[in-house]
Each structure stands twice: as C-alpha cells, then as structure tokens.
Amino acid sequence: MDLHLLGSDTLAIAPLLLLLGVGLLIMLLDSFRVHASIPWLAGLGMLSAGAWAWLAGPSQSQVVFSGMMEAGGISPLVTLFLCLAGVFTVLFVPDYLARHDNKVNDVYALLVFAVLGMVLMANAHNLLMTFIGLETMSMCLYIFAALFKTDTRSNEAGLKYFLLGSFASAFLLFGIALVYGITGTLDLGELSTKITLLQENKALFYVASGLMLVGFLFKVAAFPFHNWTPDVYQGTPTPLAGFMATGSKMAAFVSLGIIIEKLELVSPAVDNRLATVLALTAFLTMVYGNLVAARQTNLKRMLAYSSIAHSGYVLLGLCAPVFGFQAILFYMFIYTLMNIGAFGLLGMAEQRMEDTDIESWKGLGKSSPYMAGAMAVFLFSLAGIPPLAGFMSKYQVFLSAIREDLVVLATIGILTSVVGAFYYLRVIFLMFFQTTEQPSTLNLRQKMAPATGIAVLVLLIILLGVFPSLILDPIRAAFSSDLVIEMASQP
Amino acid sequence: MDLLTPTILSYLTVSLLMFAIGTIGVMTRRNGIVVFMCIELMLNSVNLALVTFSHMWDNPAGSMLVFFVMCVAAAEAVVGLAIVISIFRNKQDIDINHVNIFKW
C-alpha cells in the first residue's frame, strides 16, 4: 500500500473527479435556481472529461489508487466513448423534457453521475469498484425510468427496472463473494495470478463466475435476462432510453470483457463450459431479439428488441477472445451512435409518450424529408447495410468470431441479421414508399441542439462506415498498449 | 485455506439459506415492498458470506465490500421506496403484477 494518492494517481482519475465535480455543481446550481446553463454545463463537463481522459491519459496501462482503478491501456478510449454517449444524449434531453412539461434539472446531474458510474465500472481493477460503478450507474438509470412521477407508464418502467435490476445485482454480488471466498482477493490483477486456485475449486468457480455472468448478462439484456428491456425502454423518456440502451451496455460489456480476459473464462486452456454458456446465450439472444422485434408495432419497443438482438452480436464477439474484444469495443461505439440517434429522433417526433407507433411514421419522407432521411441512415446502419458504420461493426464482430472458428455461430448471426434487416427496412418503407392522403401526423420540431446532434451522428455514421480505421486504429493501439489484457490472452 | 472447516461451513450454510429464502420470496410475493425486502435479504446474506470469507482469509477486502454493499442497499431503498410511493399515489395499489401496461 503506497500512499501517493494525491500525486500521479489523482491525475490519472482526473476525468472521474471532473465528472463528480460537474454533477455536484449542477445540483448546487439547481438549488440556486440557475436553470438555463445546466444542460450546457453537463454536456461540456462530460465532453471535457472524455477529452481529458483521451488526450491526457497515460498511454501504457497501469494500476492506480491502491489497485482500485486502471489507467492507460484501453481505459482512456472507453472513458471517451462513455462520455460521448452522455454528451450526445444531453443534446436531446432538454427539448424532450420541455415538451413533456417536466423540468427536473436533476436529470442532468444524474446523467453525469451515470456516466461516472459507467466509467468507474469499465475502468475498475477491483471487483469492489466494479460493483460500486455498476450500482451508481443503475441507480441513476432507475430514476430515469421512473422520471415522470405522475405517469403510470413511467412508474411501471421504474418499478420493473428497479426490482429486476436489484434482483440481478444480488446474483452478481453473490458471485463476487464466492470469487473472494475461493481466492481471498477482489483485485483483478491478483485474481489473474490465482487462476490455478480457481480451477482447483472448479464447481465453486463455475457457480461464482456463472452468477457474475448473470449480473452482467442482465445489464446487457441477454436472453433469458432480457425481459425488462422492452418494458423499461418503452416507459423511459426516449432520449434517456437511448442512453440506457447504449452507455450502460457498453460499460457492462467492457467490464465483462475485462473479467473474461482476466479470469480466462473462455480460454481454451480451461474446460470450455462457460464458453458454451456464453455462446448459447449469444445464439438465443440473436434469434429471440430479431424474431420478436420483427413483430412489434411500436417503434420504441422494436428498437428495444433490436437492442437485445445487438447484444447477441456483441456476445458473439465476447466468445472470441482478444480480437473479439477489440471488435466489440468498436461495435459498441458505433452502436451507441446509431441508437442514440434513433432514440433521439424518436423523442423529437413524439408529442405524447404513447405515440411511438410505427404506423405514425408513414409518409414522413414527404413531410420531413431531412428527419426521415436521418432516421433512414440510422436504421440502415442498424440493419448493417454497407457502406454505413453499422455494417463495418457487424463485419468486425463476425470476422473475429470466424477467426476463433465460431463459424456456425457467426453464420447464425449473419442469418439473423438478414431477418433483422427486414424490420428496419419496413420502417424505411413506411416512411418513403407508403403514400397516405394526409401527411404524417408527426411534427418533428427542429430545435437547434437536437438537430445538430442528429446531423453530427449521421455524419459520423457515414464517415466511420467509409473510414472505420479512424476508430479502429486507436482501438487497436489501445489494446496493444494494454499489457494486462495482452498477457492474459496468451494461452 | 479450506472452505469446509465446520465453523466456516455453518456460516456459509446460513448465508446460502438466507439467499435461497430471499430468492423464493422475490418470486412468490406480490407486494412491491415485500419483494424489495426479500432482495435486501439476499444482499444481506451475501454480506454474511463476505464477512465469513474475510475472516477466513484474514484480510479486510471482504469486510470493506460489506460496508459498500450496505451503502448501496440504503441508496437502493431510497430509490425503490420513492418509486413504490409514486406508484401508490397513482394507483393506490402496490401489487407488482398490477403494473402491466407494457407487454409483448
């Protein structure tokens, strides 16, 4: 235990401190009734935290704060991605809340804290921190779901998310406790040196890692722990649902990826039962998500099921060590862009919470061609149609799976994504090729901030589809400087 | 270090039983508050296990986690009760199966 907490260690977690400060400042300003600047503060705060992490973060991976946090390696990039998810979300929130006569400025503080939790979780080097990060994030998300206190739909979303979420974290916690029981440590670095100890207590180790897996699989909405997703997304204020679908998943996947790497959960050296579980979950999630999504009549619900399906693809990437991890980081970033865009646009379109029916998008191509065009880009990208970024990210994941000889699973993934293309294209078809007498009833208000957000997201999706190396190269560089993951991955 | 020494084992058995009771309670009860209490029971059973392990390994990491779990549980209680109360205000009912607008 060396006590240089105020030196370089503090600098290494400065983005976290910045987020914390911004969150607290927002709460303070709110109590002094300084409202107008709050969204700006939140957005700029998260943006600068992300930029700081990325620009000033240590390049080589190191463990800081008495082994609690990781700095360097992939963590600067992950921090940047998570902060960007928050920044893009904040562009859509004020307009949405104003339209629903809800002026809860706490949302912005909670958004910042949620990002803080995610960053904590993804950069944790100790299962204690993983748990705290996850709970910090979840707590904020529970409140997001239940944001509209007087609306029974929002109530329902909140209750469902809360009960199921805390139920799942109890399993996660039990898993952590068992890992601790077997090895006597919660430190991920130390744990990876005690793998032999874990493998000697095989049955217990299986139970422990299985229970931890449950906690993460719940957060990423993998079958059969997906139940909450459609109901909660539908009841959550739309832009925040987009944040929920992206940021929390990215954090959970990164955290899970790190744990998988360090505990060698899918390593071929060990018995592969966990790998089978993961592969089976990926399979079921892809199939279920896509099949059920195809049947939805509500766009928000459809996007929720589609996010389940996307989790399946990411899980597929998780089944393939190293390359898969790189691929899923790329995938999650692209997915964040597309999904926040789609949910944000959906939020701009709805006047009341209940009108997210797919039918109401009929003929939007005529009445608001720009917005319909942007939606088409998001949906095409979600469907994985080249040359958009969504294609590239799917391609990377499938490629990594094929490299690990998961050809069958990858083929199923490709097949289900063909099914998936159907329901995305249906919406595009409705928007552009269905003629109705009266134009779409949707009135897309084009306020400055959300419209800018949409434009930026569309541009990014096209740009990254054509030049994916803009993101892929930094990811690859980050992984090659992340010694811990590299070492753990060598059999 | 052996998990199976008699004293350790008995603590773990209690913990496991509590966890099972909590899980069964969560699944069978319909009152929102009781379900939540059962979840708290599960968390506390984990706390017991953690303390036991901490003693067994003679290191403080487990006990440290216990404190954080207690904090988290308290925070969860705040959020959870707030949600339950707002539901009760709107519906005068906290049966968890009576909130099902969203389905399929």
Add this chain to the structure above:
Amino acid sequence: MEALLPLVILLPLLGSALVGLGGFLAPGFRKNESLVGLIATAMVAIPFFIIAAAFFQFDGTPIQISLFSWMQAGDLNISFSYEIDQLSLLMGMIVTGVGSLIHIYSIGYMHGDGGYYKFFGYLNLFIFAMNNLIFGDNFVVMFLGWEGVGLCSYLLIGFWYKDMPKAIAAQKAFIANRIGDFAMIIAMIMVFNLIGSLNFSDLNAAVADGSLGDNAMWISLLIFIAATGKSAQIPLFVWLPDAMAGPTPVSALIHAATMVTSGIYLVARLNPVFSASPEVMTIIVIVAALTAVVAALIAIAQNDIKKVLAYSTVSQLGFMFMALGAGAYTAAIFHVMTHAFFKACLFLGSGSVIHAMEHMHTVEDPQDIRTMGGLRKYMPATSTTFWISTLAISGIIPLAGFFSKDEILTSLFLFDESAFSIYKIVWFVATLTAVLTAVYMTRLTMLTFEGKERFPDTKHPHESPASMTIPLWILAALAVVGGFLGLPYLIGHGEFHLLNHWLEPVITNNPAIEENASFGKEIFLILLSTLLAIGAVFFTRNLYRKHGLAADAKVKKAFGGLFRVMEGKFFLDELYNAILIKPFMSIGNRALSWFDNNIVDGAVNGSGTVVANIGESFRKLQSGLISNYLLIITTGVVAMLGYLIFG
C-alpha cells in the same frame, strides 16, 4: 493516364451526389432538367473516354490502383483497390459506354417526370456501384458494388413507387437478390478461412497451386448460387420479368445490359476456380439450359412488349451461363458484349414505342403489343433499329448475335467427342432455344411495327426526339459490327478472334473445345445455325404478315397444351407461392402469433391445439408481469448453474 483512372470510380459518385443532393436541396436546380441531365451524363461519359483511352494504351500489364486502406484487422488488409486488366477494361467499356447512351436517352424519356433529378442520381449511383463491382480487386469491394447495384436496382424498379405493384416488384427483386447475396457471404467466409485473403488474384493462385482442393467446388457452387440471384437463373429468375415495372431506360441499362451480367463477369473473373470444379460446371450448364429454354417458351406467349424482352434477357443470360458451363468464358463475355448492344437497343426501342403509345391516351395499356401494329410508318428510326437488333439477337449472319451465339453453340457441341452426353443434350436444347429466340423476336417485331394499325387514333403516334433516336442508331450500329471482334475459329484458326487474344492473359478457356474442333464439324454447326435462324425468322415473318394478330392462334395450336403453361409462365410464381411463400407465411404467422395477443387469443379459443398451447406459453415470456420476469430470470440462473456444475 493512370492518374485519371480513379476518376472512373469517383466521377459517377460525385455526379450522384451533385444531382441527387443538389436536386434535393435546391428546388431551382431540380427544375433545370437540361443541367441535371448534362451533369449526370458527363459523369458517365468522361469515365467512358478514360477507360477507352486506357483500353487502347493498355500494354498488357495489369494496373493496380489503391484509393485507401479500408480496414486492417490483424493479417487481413482490405483496401479500396482496383485492378485494371483486360477483362475489367472490356466490361468497363461496355458499362460506361452503354450507360452513357442510356443517360442521353433518358434525358428525353424522363422529361417532365417529377423525380427527374432522383432518377439521374440513382442512375449515376448505379454506375458507381457497377464500376466497383467490375474493377474491385477483392471480394469486399466487389461485394460492395454487388450490393450497391442491388440497392439501385431496388430503388429504380420502385421508382414509381406510388403504384403498389411496382413497389412490390421492387421488393421481390430485393428478396431474390438477398438470397443470392447470402450464398455470396458464405463463399466469402469460406475463401477467407481457407486462404486468409479476399483478393481475387490470391484465390486464383490458390487454385493454381492446388491448395484449395475440394473446396474449390463449394466456393464455385456458392458463387454460382449468388449469380443465379443477380443474373436471373432458375430458380431465382422470377424477379427479372417483374422488374420491368421500372422506367424503360432502367430496364435497358440494369436489367439487360449490365447488372444482370455481373454474375457472368464474376464467374469469368474467377475462371480458374470454376475450371477446377467440373461438377459445378455441369450443374451450371444444366441450370442454364433449362433457364434458356423455359424463358424462351414463356416469351412466345407474352403480349407485353417489355415482358417479352425481359424473358428474352433471361433466356440470353442462360446462353451466357451455358458458355461458362462449357468453360468457354470468352464466348460468354463475347455474348455479354453483343447482348448489351442489341438488347439495350431493343429495350430503348420499346421505350420509344411505349412513349408514343402513351401519347395517344386511347390505348388502355401502352405496352400491349396486341394494340399496336403498323408503327413503322410513324416511327421509322425506332422500327429500323428495332429490326436490326431483332435480326441480331436471332442470329442472322453477319450481325453481332450470330457470332457470339454461334461460338456458344460450337463450344457446347465440341465440349466432348461422345455422341450422346449431357453437353450434347444441352447443345440440342440451346439450338432449339436459338430457333425459339428467332420466333418470339420476329413475332414481337411483326406485331409491333408491321401490319395494320390496331389502335384507333392514327394521328398521334410520332417518332421520338433525337436525344432518344441517336442512342438507338448507335446501338444498332454496334449490333451490326460488334460481332467482328470475334470471328469464328474457322476463319484463320482463331487468328481473327480479337476478343480471344485480348482476354487470353486473364481467361483460360477449356482447351478441349479447341482440340475437338475440326473443319467439318465447324462448317456443319455454322451452316446449321445460319439456316435455322434464317428459316425461323422467315417462317415467323410470313406467318404474321399473312395472318396478323390471328397468327397467335396458330402458334397456340401448334404448341397445344404446352401453350397454357407458357402463358402461365410455367406457373413458377404460383409454385413458389404454394411451396415457399405460403407455408413460410403461415409458419411465420403461427410463430409470430406466439408473440401476438390477438391472434393467439383467437386460436386458443377456437382450437386449443398443441401449436396454440406452445404459442400461449411463448407469449407468457413477455407477459408484462414482474413475477413472471423474476421467474424467468431465476429459471435462467438455475439452468445456467445446473449446466455449469453438472453439464
């Protein structure tokens, strides 16, 4: 020169962006039709001239152009790189050359359409995608183009999407193509897994050094399946006739001259892989022969001018695949070229006719040849060029179609020496199809342009404007002289088969064909096909000159019961409906009803069958009840732990 080559790829994209986005953003620009047309045409014509210049300066060494590295994942490096070689130059010339003509033609044809700018935007985008397909030196760039042309085809078929059947036709095309694309993806995965690279040259090299083994068969089979989608072969050809819902220039460009031949191009590009798998070659030749004869039979019984041409295209594509199946890759490419000339001319001619018929307003269906007749008087240019192309496609010496078709027939005949083999049967079927081709094309032309007018209004039909007739004349001229690029082996022992010499470095044809050739056989084949073609054309012409429309009844009688099958298009649509779409829909519906409250409720109350019970339990998965969700989660946990501990 080389510095200009990237423009071949980039200019059409630029044009698409300029015209499409410009029109979308600036209503003033949108209305300026001549400017829109000029930009779009220039963006295809300039690449044509660049390719032509490269073609004539080409020194035999392939040129590599790499725009930028697209992605790099470990040992895989995929870049936007293009290969300029003999084959891609030739195809590029055809695509941009015919493309430019069709752009010019469209300026007149689409005049006054509200989506004028959109049309040209899509058209340029199509050329961009097609150029990627042709010039790409690896599977990924090629596939990008492959998907891109599919997308443009979808957009253009459904161009007048307000008409529901047209929107549905677009979807049909899309779905049929997706089935093929799936095979292509699997082929790509296999190739990557086997040789660790997606470059065409690496794949061809792997075949050459034998490291591919039996897998060559699977790869070639999958690529052929992909080609049956794009190039409209049995069983996926059903989309092409429906695709005629698009504007006529689209039918000429995409569904006759270029996109549909991309399957043939791809097979030719990968000719070593196919040559290494004789089983697949046999499959190809059989499927192709079936497609050719079935489509030709259907064409005889159609009355829609564009439908006849569509089935004719399917049939001619069958010819090309037969050539591929015999290993005569050059013959296939040769036919791709000549077919591009005369079929584009025919389609554009039909567009000109439809244009004229539409102006009369008295005719209910402007595409029905039964309401035409005698149009030669009114449209001399259209009718002359149409006749030339008809004679060319029928294989009348010395027009272009004669040479390419004769080469295909010769290759099939000379494939082996035995008197009775699969290839001999295929040769027989192909010869029969050639006769049928002459029959239905002559019928079409006779009914359209000759005889008495069968429409009431004799004042209004008029020739199309020069912007439409000039492309017709150019294409007709090409249909006359195009064949001289490939004079038969007979004349100077292949000395004058210019195309063969040109393509020799990239294409290795089946050597057996040349070995089996003898003067007697060749003379016999040439005489046979000449006589049959001339005979069929004359016979049909006389029949229809004598009886007019009533001759159809005689044809019907001659074919007997078969005619009903031909009229019903071999009932393939119905067949697919019955064995694929309906069961799929009903299974789909049933499966979906598990998740759908209303349908399941009905089923449960009514029947209580097993299916409905399963459906009911599935429905409960997402019941909206928290208790159930908790139960499902716990079940999941228990199942997972159970497997982990005991499994």
